[in-house]
Amino acid sequence: MRDALIIGASGGIGQAMTRLLQARGVAVTGLSRSADGLDLTDGSSVAEHGQALAGRSFDLILNTTGALVIDGHQPEKTTDAIDADAMAAQFALNATGAALTIRHFAPLLHRDGRAVFGSLSARVGSIGDNRLGGWVAYRAAKAAQNQILRTAAIEWKRRNRHSIFVALHPGTVETPLTAKYAARHPTITPDRSAEALLGVIEGLTPEDTGSFWDWKGQRVPW
Numbered sequence: 378m379r380d381a382l383i384i385g386a387s388g389g390i391g392q393a394m395t396r397l398l399q400a401r402g403v404a405v406t407g408l409s410r411s412a413d414g415l416d417l418t419d420g421s422s423v424a425e426h427g428q429a430l431a432g433r434s435f436d437l438i439l440n441t442t443g444a445l446v447i448d449g450h451q452p453e454k455t456t457d458a459i460d461a462d463a464m465a466a467q468f469a470l471n472a473t474g475a476a477l478t479i480r481h482f483a484p485l486l487h488r489d490g491r492a493v494f495g496s497l498s499a500r501v502g503s504i505g506d507n508r509l510g511g512w513v514a515y516r517a518a519k520a521a522q523n524q525i526l527r528t529a530a531i532e533w534k535r536r537n538r539h540s541i542f543v544a545l546h547p548g549t550v551e552t553p554l555t556a557k558y559a560a561r562h563p564t565i566t567p568d569r570s571a572e573a574l575l576g577v578i579e580g581l582t583p584e585d586t587g588s589f590w591d592w593k594g595q596r597v598p599w
């Protein structure tokens with residue numbers, strides 16, 4: 378791996394992945410909302426940042442953006458708490474935003490060799506693995522992101538048979554995103570998550586495109 382683009386390089390996992398790749402000698406281009414004004418909920422912002430990188434090419438593009446709480450909307454405990462604005466905000470970032478990263482950044486992937494586009498989804502976005510209920514909007518937006526990744530994988534296989542598009546679950550990671558929610562769960566540090574995810578990414582082959590993996594290297598059901 379030589380050239381990586383980290384979208385969301387300001388986040389807990391995005392920062393850790395940037396540090397790790399740099400330590401391994403990979404040239405990392407980082408983009409974020411706070412440092413660069415890249416707002417995934419604004420289609421023209423994503424398009425402009427994609428255009429600004431025209432002529433560059435990457436063998437790894439990783440979307441590490443996402444949010445559980447947006448505009449103060451806490452994750453729902455029951456279906457009674459479903460709220461239209463909260464649902465729309467979740468979809469705008471975790472589903473449409475992820476789709477826009479594919480639309481505007483995937484064309485920067487190397488065309489004639491192994492090239493990985495990974496997106497941080499979440500195990501709770503798995504429909505097959507949903508045993509607890511709750512968190513309706515976040516789960517649904519991540520499930521939509523998974524479908525978008527899978528759809529893109531099929532299309533991109535025709536453009537570059539070495540391309541690998543995957544959804545990734547990073548573990549329960551000690552970042553601002555989980556600060557209020559991880560108390561009853563075993564957690565890992567962002568550095569450990571990044572190291573494990575990079576190991577998973579390095580082990581992927583083109584036959585794996587269109588799949589969903591956790592940080593331990595286990596397949597997650599859709």
Ligand SMILES: NC(=O)c1ccc[n+]([C@@H]2O[C@H](COP(=O)([O-])OP(=O)(O)OC[C@H]3O[C@@H](n4cnc5c(N)ncnc54)[C@H](OP(=O)(O)O)[C@@H]3O)[C@@H](O)[C@H]2O)c1
Nearest residue numbers: 387388389390410411416417442443497499549550552554
């Ligand atoms: N932490 C966990 O345990 C866990 C578990 C499962 C899945 N995940 C997933 O992993 C990903 C990263 O999570 P994290 O824990 O690293 O979260 P984090 O530390 O809160 O970082 C979130 C990142 O998303 C960016 N972001 C938020 N809204 C954005 C927007 N509208 N436009 C552009 N960027 C935006 C933030 O940018 P700025 O800070 O620059 O505004 C930041 O870079 C998320 O997709 C999350 O759902 C995390």
